[in-house]
Amino acid sequence: MTPPPPATAVTAMIRPAAAPRDSKINRDLLRVMEGTSPGYWLLLAVVVAFVAAAGAVWLWQIYKGLGIAGYVHPVFWGAYIVTFVFWVGIAHAGTLISAILYLFRAKWRNAINRSAEAMTVFAVMTAGLFLGIHVGRIWKAYFILPYPNQRALWVNFKSPLLWDTFAISTYATISIVFLYIGMVPDLAIARDRSTGWRRVLYAVLSLGWQGTSREWKSHSRTVLHLSGLATPLVLSVHSVVSWDFAMAIVPGWHATIFGPYFVAGAIFSGFAMVLTMMIPVRRIFGLEGYITPYHLENMSRFLLLTSLIVGYAYAAEYFIAWYSQVEPEQTSFWYRAFGPYWISTWVMILSNAVAPQLLWFKRLRTSVPFLFVLSIVVNIGMWFERYVIIISGLSREYDPAVWGIYTPSWPEMTIVAGSFAWFSMFFLIFIKLFPVVAIAEVKELDIHARSHGDGGGH
Amino acid sequence: MPLLVGVFDRPDRVADVAKKLRGRGYEDIETYSPAPFAEVDDAVLEKPSRVRIFTLIGGLTGVVTGYAMTIWMAYNWKIVIGGKPFASIPPYTVIAFELTILFGGLLTALGLFVIGRLPRFRRDAAYDARFSGEEFGVSVRCRDRDVPEVDGLLRAHDATEVTLVES
Numbered sequence: 001m002t003p004p005p006p007a008t009a010v011t012a013m014i015r016p017a018a019a020p021r022d023s024k025i026n027r028d029l030l031r032v033m034e035g036t037s038p039g040y041w042l043l044l045a046v047v048v049a050f051v052a053a054a055g056a057v058w059l060w061q062i063y064k065g066l067g068i069a070g071y072v073h074p075v076f077w078g079a080y081i082v083t084f085v086f087w088v089g090i091a092h093a094g095t096l097i098s099a100i101l102y103l104f105r106a107k108w109r110n111a112i113n114r115s116a117e118a119m120t121v122f123a124v125m126t127a128g129l130f131l132g133i134h135v136g137r138i139w140k141a142y143f144i145l146p147y148p149n150q151r152a153l154w155v156n157f158k159s160p161l162l163w164d165t166f167a168i169s170t171y172a173t174i175s176i177v178f179l180y181i182g183m184v185p186d187l188a189i190a191r192d193r194s195t196g197w198r199r200v201l202y203a204v205l206s207l208g209w210q211g212t213s214r215e216w217k218s219h220s221r222t223v224l225h226l227s228g229l230a231t232p233l234v235l236s237v238h239s240v241v242s243w244d245f246a247m248a249i250v251p252g253w254h255a256t257i258f259g260p261y262f263v264a265g266a267i268f269s270g271f272a273m274v275l276t277m278m279i280p281v282r283r284i285f286g287l288e289g290y291i292t293p294y295h296l297e298n299m300s301r302f303l304l305l306t307s308l309i310v311g312y313a314y315a316a317e318y319f320i321a322w323y324s325q326v327e328p329e330q331t332s333f334w335y336r337a338f339g340p341y342w343i344s345t346w347v348m349i350l351s352n353a354v355a356p357q358l359l360w361f362k363r364l365r366t367s368v369p370f371l372f373v374l375s376i377v378v379n380i381g382m383w384f385e386r387y388v389i390i391i392s393g394l395s396r397e398y399d400p401a402v403w404g405i406y407t408p409s410w411p412e413m414t415i416v417a418g419s420f421a422w423f424s425m426f427f428l429i430f431i432k433l434f435p436v437v438a439i440a441e442v443k444e445l446d447i448h449a450r451s452h453g454d455g456g457g458h
Numbered sequence: 459m460p461l462l463v464g465v466f467d468r469p470d471r472v473a474d475v476a477k478k479l480r481g482r483g484y485e486d487i488e489t490y491s492p493a494p495f496a497e498v499d500d501a502v503l504e505k506p507s508r509v510r511i512f513t514l515i516g517g518l519t520g521v522v523t524g525y526a527m528t529i530w531m532a533y534n535w536k537i538v539i540g541g542k543p544f545a546s547i548p549p550y551t552v553i554a555f556e557l558t559i560l561f562g563g564l565l566t567a568l569g570l571f572v573i574g575r576l577p578r579f580r581r582d583a584a585y586d587a588r589f590s591g592e593e594f595g596v597s598v599r600c601r602d603r604d605v606p607e608v609d610g611l612l613r614a615h616d617a618t619e620v621t622l623v624e625s
Contacts, residue, residue, distance in 0.1 A: 022588075022591050023492075023591040023592035025592070026590075026591055026592075146527065146531060152534075152535055153535060154531035154532070154534060154535055155531075156537075156539060157528040157531070157532065157549060157550055157553055158539050158540065158542060158546055158549045162553070163549070163552040163553065163556075166552070166553050166556040166557070166560075167552075167556050169560075170556045170557070170559055170560040173560060173563070173564070174559060174560065174563045177563055177564065177567050178563075181567060181570060184576075185493075185590075188590050189492075189590040189591075191590075192587035192590045193587065193590075207571075207576040207577035207578065208576065208577050208578030208579060208580075208581070209576065209578075210490055210578065210581070210582060210585050210589070211490045211491045211492060211493075211589055211590065212488050212489065212490060212582075213488070213489045213491070213498060213499040213501075213502035213503055214502075214503060214573075214574060214575065215574045215575075215576065216491060216494040216495075216498075216499050217499040217503055217506075217507045217574075218507045218509050218569070218570050218573040218574035219494065219570060219574060220494045220496075220499075220507075221506065221507040221509040221510065221569075221573075222509050222566050222567065222569060222570040222574075225509060225510065225513040225562075225566045225569075226563055226566055226567075228513075229513070229517075229559050229562050229563050229566070230559075230563070232555075232559070233556075233559045236552075236555060236556070236559075240552060440492065440493045440494070441493070443492050443493040443592060444493035444494060444495070446592075447468075447469060447492070447493060447495075447592060448469075448495075450468075451468040451469055451470055452470075
């Protein structure tokens with residue numbers, strides 16, 4: 001047996017480390033977080049100003065009471081609940097893209113899943129605010145939770161509002177977990193390439209991730225299981241929100257179609273919001289090579305599909321109202337289309353069911369400016385959809401003696417506008433602090449294509 | 459004991475060399491990948507990750523908690539609501555369902571920490587920032603006299619470089 005070679009000889013035998021080179025994907029995608037232009041600060045200042053204005057109005061509402069909202073008997077669910085449902089809907093695209101498309105192995109989701117997941121978290125946060133704003137006495141909002149108390153009373157679990165509490169808080173928690181777990185490998189990438197306070201931040205948040213086989217194996221498994229759990233969750237959350245309405249006997253609300261109708265509408269508006277936010281981001285930060293026309297076209301196909309489902313639901317509601325021969329239902333739907341809220345109804349039908357049909361044309365489906373405009377139209381239409389359902393339903397219930405007309409007051413509309421600013425504010429901060437495209441997942445596809453595309457490998 | 463690191467640029471070669479090394483009896487090996495590649499991870503650890511057990515326990519805890527909490531609370535202070543039984547299973551199923559997802563998801567995340575051994579407070583000597591770039595690392599701890607063989611094996615699988623990190 002030959003003796004082992006001396007250590008010096010071994011060292012001489014080993015090649016020295018080459019100068020470190022970094023991957024193009026890292027450079028391109030981490031660049032988004034670097035530097036802030038005056039335009040960025042200006043935009044951030046504008047949205048913060050809107051948030052501050054809305055916050056001030058809310059404080060005033062706490063002081064004065066809900067009387068400053070435009071509530072008119074019998075409409076006591078107004079713009080706040082409309083906007084709550086709107087934001088819960090927006091929150092659905094993120095989990096759909098991350099969980100359901102993950103289970104279906106739709107690889108195109110890799111370019112957009114991170115931003116969509118972040119939007120989900122921010123949209124749920126925004127929606128959650130409205131429950132607090134709507135209840136008026138915010139200092140008693142915790143009454144909704146089942147906690148041991150002196151009165152020895154428990155909450156009423158038979159109420160859809162309780163289901164909502166559990167659905168929304170579960171959804172918020174799981175989307176934060178999903179966003180964070182998915183981001184850990186990317187935070188390690190950022191950690192290895194940053195200095196100063198950012199390095200400390202990413203080092204802590206990345207949990208010492210090194211990409212070992214054990215780490216990746218548990219990570220993939222965790223993402224798979226979270227997807228498996230989040231898939232029924234995303235379908236349940238907006239169904240539960242729809243039951244807030246469908247479990248009541250208000251004409252126009254009491255319909256079995258509400259679950260799928262709301263879920264489809266949620267995915268529809270969520271995809272529209274992803275397009276609204278990502279089309280400018282992709283342009284400003286030069287991400288056209290990562291979020292390609294192919295991704296945009298796939299999203300527009302989703303828009304088209306969900307628009308058809310939503311359009312079908314609109315038609316089915318009218319058909320059932322007529323076919324049921326139930327007079328209050330018929331009257332309610334007649335008033336929707338031709339009563340005092342006819343503008344909202346037609347905005348909803350034209351923006352959600354008619355305008356997206358233009359996506360049948362490939363030329364329009366692949367036109368980025370068109371998609372941007374359409375996504376905003378859809379967002380407006382989906383806000384009005386909830387407005388129509390909630391307001392027109394409540395304003396004319398069974399007894400004509402208690403009919404009333406509700407118009408949103410300016411404090412309500414300020415807070416609604418502030419919610420868009422609040423959502424944008426978090427998104428603006430997010431794109432400067434965290435990787436807005438899932439770097440490791442983009443790399444996975446890239447390395448896979450490179451290794452198996454050049455004739456080598458297996 | 460010496461620690462060698464080979465740097466690779468393709469996952470299939472990493473998987474091959476990891477299998478080959480383990481076949482020769484080198485068990486103390488680790489790979490570093492920039493992205494998940496099942497072929498690489500399976501070459502080092504054959505068994506599927508046990509995160510699934512955490513998900514199962516979390517989910518079952520959630521469903522039991524959901525029904526137990528709602529039913530117990532309904533009987534703890536009996537109020538007839540809408541003429542329904544105190545233990546009304548259909549509405550309580552919504553709560554049980556949400557808690558199944560909530561507990562299942564949180565325990566799955568805990569599973570990542572336990573099974574994936576995170577957080578990790580010490581950086582491996584073999585780790586390099588390139589491994590969060592687009593390159594792969596294979597680190598092997600072996601006896602002094604095996605260094606030439608390991609070095610040769612890594613190079614034979616087209617390692618772009620081989621470094622002796624610790625001698």
